Amino acid sequence: MHESLKKIGEFGFIGRIARTPLFRPSGVIQGIGDDASVFEPPEGKVMVLTTDMLVEGVHFSVGVGLELVGRKSLAVNLSDIAAMGAEPLDAYVSIGVSQDITLADLEEFYRGLCHVAREHRVNILGGDTTRSPGPLIVSIAVTGFASKEEIVLREGASPGDLIYVTGFLGDSAAGLDLLRRKRPWPEEKASALLKAHLDPRPHIEEGRFLAKSGWVRAMMDVSDGVASDLRHICARSSVGAVLREEWIPMSGAFREYCERFSLDPLELALGGGEDYCLLAALSRDAQGKLEEEFERKFKRPIWKIGEITSQKDLLVIRKDGRTISLPEMGWDSFRDDRF
Amino acid sequence: MHESLKKIGEFGFIGRIARTPLFRPSGVIQGIGDDASVFEPPEGKVMVLTTDMLVEGVHFSVGVGLELVGRKSLAVNLSDIAAMGAEPLDAYVSIGVSQDITLADLEEFYRGLCHVAREHRVNILGGDTTRSPGPLIVSIAVTGFASKEEIVLREGASPGDLIYVTGFLGDSAAGLDLLRRKRPWPEEKASALLKAHLDPRPHIEEGRFLAKSGWVRAMMDVSDGVASDLRHICARSSVGAVLREEWIPMSGAFREYCERFSLDPLELALGGGEDYCLLAALSRDAQGKLEEEFERKFKRPIWKIGEITSQKDLLVIRKDGRTISLPEMGWDSFRDDRF
Numbered sequence: 001m002h003e004s005l006k007k008i009g010e011f012g013f014i015g016r017i018a019r020t021p022l023f024r025p026s027g028v029i030q031g032i033g034d035d036a037s038v039f040e041p042p043e044g045k046v047m048v049l050t051t052d053m054l055v056e057g058v059h060f061s062v063g064v065g066l067e068l069v070g071r072k073s074l075a076v077n078l079s080d081i082a083a084m085g086a087e088p089l090d091a092y093v094s095i096g097v098s099q100d101i102t103l104a105d106l107e108e109f110y111r112g113l114c115h116v117a118r119e120h121r122v123n124i125l126g127g128d129t130t131r132s133p134g135p136l137i138v139s140i141a142v143t144g145f146a147s148k149e150e151i152v153l154r155e156g157a158s159p160g161d162l163i164y165v166t167g168f169l170g171d172s173a174a175g176l177d178l179l180r181r182k183r184p185w186p187e188e189k190a191s192a193l194l195k196a197h198l199d200p201r202p203h204i205e206e207g208r209f210l211a212k213s214g215w216v217r218a219m220m221d222v223s224d225g226v227a228s229d230l231r232h233i234c235a236r237s238s239v240g241a242v243l244r245e246e247w248i249p250m251s252g253a254f255r256e257y258c259e260r261f262s263l264d265p266l267e268l269a270l271g272g273g274e275d276y277c278l279l280a281a282l283s284r285d286a287q288g289k290l291e292e293e294f295e296r297k298f299k300r301p302i303w304k305i306g307e308i309t310s311q312k313d314l315l316v317i318r319k320d321g322r323t324i325s326l327p328e329m330g331w332d333s334f335r336d337d338r339f
Numbered sequence: 340m341h342e343s344l345k346k347i348g349e350f351g352f353i354g355r356i357a358r359t360p361l362f363r364p365s366g367v368i369q370g371i372g373d374d375a376s377v378f379e380p381p382e383g384k385v386m387v388l389t390t391d392m393l394v395e396g397v398h399f400s401v402g403v404g405l406e407l408v409g410r411k412s413l414a415v416n417l418s419d420i421a422a423m424g425a426e427p428l429d430a431y432v433s434i435g436v437s438q439d440i441t442l443a444d445l446e447e448f449y450r451g452l453c454h455v456a457r458e459h460r461v462n463i464l465g466g467d468t469t470r471s472p473g474p475l476i477v478s479i480a481v482t483g484f485a486s487k488e489e490i491v492l493r494e495g496a497s498p499g500d501l502i503y504v505t506g507f508l509g510d511s512a513a514g515l516d517l518l519r520r521k522r523p524w525p526e527e528k529a530s531a532l533l534k535a536h537l538d539p540r541p542h543i544e545e546g547r548f549l550a551k552s553g554w555v556r557a558m559m560d561v562s563d564g565v566a567s568d569l570r571h572i573c574a575r576s577s578v579g580a581v582l583r584e585e586w587i588p589m590s591g592a593f594r595e596y597c598e599r600f601s602l603d604p605l606e607l608a609l610g611g612g613e614d615y616c617l618l619a620a621l622s623r624d625a626q627g628k629l630e631e632e633f634e635r636k637f638k639r640p641i642w643k644i645g646e647i648t649s650q651k652d653l654l655v656i657r658k659d660g661r662t663i664s665l666p667e668m669g670w671d672s673f674r675d676d677r678f
Contacts (some may be wrong), residue, residue: 134473
């Protein structure tokens with residue numbers, strides 16, 4: 001434990017983060033500073049709760065700066081709330097502080113985290129602070145709420161439904177590739193890819209829009225990669241899917257990067273993961289009207305990438321007309337390493 | 340990552356733990372298997388939420404067996420729910436799996452954890468499973484509920500209130516001392532001390548009893564040690580306290596252990612921590628009646644250990660009549676090591 005942290009101590013540090021003003025204070029009876037938080041659940045709503053653990057060397061490198069680690073740690077949890085069609089409520093942040101971390105580092109982490117919390121009007125209502133003899137560890141729980149009818153699960157997709165994503169695929173995977181391989185690439189071309197990987201934006205507004213539209217049948221966020229994530233929706237809904245390569249939304253920066261370094265864009269876009277946009281099966285009636293409404297509201301398209309089938313295979317129709325099986329790609333914590 | 344876990348994979352493992360039957364299934368809309376859990380909060384109640392992170396080498400040693408690690412990880416979280424006077428609802432279990440852990444180890448961990456969950460009718464509704472390149476990491480969040488009037492915070496103690504604990508102090512610290520120093524001590528004398536440290540029981544029933552009594556003003560669980568924990572109640576309530584050494588409840592096994600190895604029982608009982616009983620300030624009117632009711636219900640006494648004072652010092656009256664200041668003892672994650 002670094003001297004700067006030993007000096008202030010755990011309780012000194014907790015005292016510092018407890019001083020942020022609350023959103024919807026009337027619903028919060030007790031925040032940081034007791035054995036547990038106490039809050040009134042929003043009336044007439046159902047609650048959602050998600051939790052994610054991020055470990056240094058597996059999910060992030062401290063080399064990118066702790067402000068970004070703080071931002072992303074909360075963002076990926078908020079993305080899970082978005083995937084339910086819910087609104088985020090409060091966050092609980094536990095941190096296992098590794099040996100070299102200084103007080104200034106921790107403050108940077110919380111600065112990034114609190115910034116994202118404020119953007120989404122989320123209170124930090126609790127957590128735990130401890131020492132880690134190994135890597136830096138971040139474990140966050142986020143609560144959210146929605147009316148029961150608005151909640152969107154992974155199950156519920158039917159043959160004929162159309163499959164959409166709310167953002168480009170692959171940018172994050174390319175950003176990670178750039179970081180890992182230290183490839184020479186001009187900053188102006190790299191920045192969007194790096195941002196996609198290091199500082200993803202949770203699609204909460206998009207999730208709320210889709211949940212309220214009444215057209216969404218099944219939804220999740222793209223964390224492990226569409227190839228893996230779509231498999232969950234299909235398994236839970238007992239259906240299959242066919243994607244069209246030509247429909248997969250890829251940014252210009254991503255295409256250029258793949259071309260320059262001879263990477264297969266389809267593999268990276270579907271298998272890379274960590275895009276943190278939403279993947280949704282929508283009723284076929286949504287086509288046209290919902291696409292227009294989405295574009296009007298968010299100033300960018302929602303992308304149709306394929307459709308749900310009764311046959312349970314996961315297929316991709318390539319640009320040359322060949323149909324291939326969607327390979328089992330994507331992140332599995334027990335099998336892969338990101339860093 | 341051990342081969343046995345690579346083979347089954349993260350999703351295979353999650354699938355295994357998702358198959359446990361639910362308590363109060365009507366309130367649970369979605370458990371493990373989606374981006375977040377979905378549940379109906381108990382009607383007309385307020386919710387509580389606590390989270391604790393336990394790190395190998397700081398909070399536990401895997402040498403004690405993963406079943407005990409699983410039991411204790413959940414128990415210490417439930418103890419925080421008890422400290423609010425609330426009833427536990429659901430648990431969310433995140434685990435960062437270190438290199439040497441096998442599938443059998445993980446199953447042992449969940450066996451212990453699920454056993455404690457069943458004892459307290461708590462559902463495992465979610466969590467996260469990842470790889471840790473360093474220590475084994477467990478991070479648990481537990482939700483609970485109570486009527487608003489039943490919730491007991493750390494603030495609210497007034498001068499004249501009496502201070503009680505719901506169990507012996509020091510057994511856990513002696514158990515830890517035994518483990519750490521590998522002292523020669525007959526098994527029949529060691530077992531209660533080891534159990535107190537390795538397999539603590541959350542005082543949920545005791546917490547509910549006190550919360551409903553209408554006499555409790557402030558409460559918390561004894562995790563860092565009374566010397567440190569009482570300081571929180573006093574700071575939050577703007578009061579002080581005087582404890583009486585002769586009133587501090589110590590088990591026979593604890594006294595004998597301290598005597599044999601020349602340890603100061605008072606220091607260990609007040610500074611050791613991890614007793615996971617409840618520490619409460621009760622209205623003076625509770626004396627007698629509440630003590631009797633408690634003893635009738637729980638077949639053991641609730642122990643008065645001192646009283647709240649308007650003067651803000653924390654003092655102990657020793658057996659010889661001397662008054663000493665309560666030393667700043669107790670666990671601080673940034674300063675200490677348990678193992």
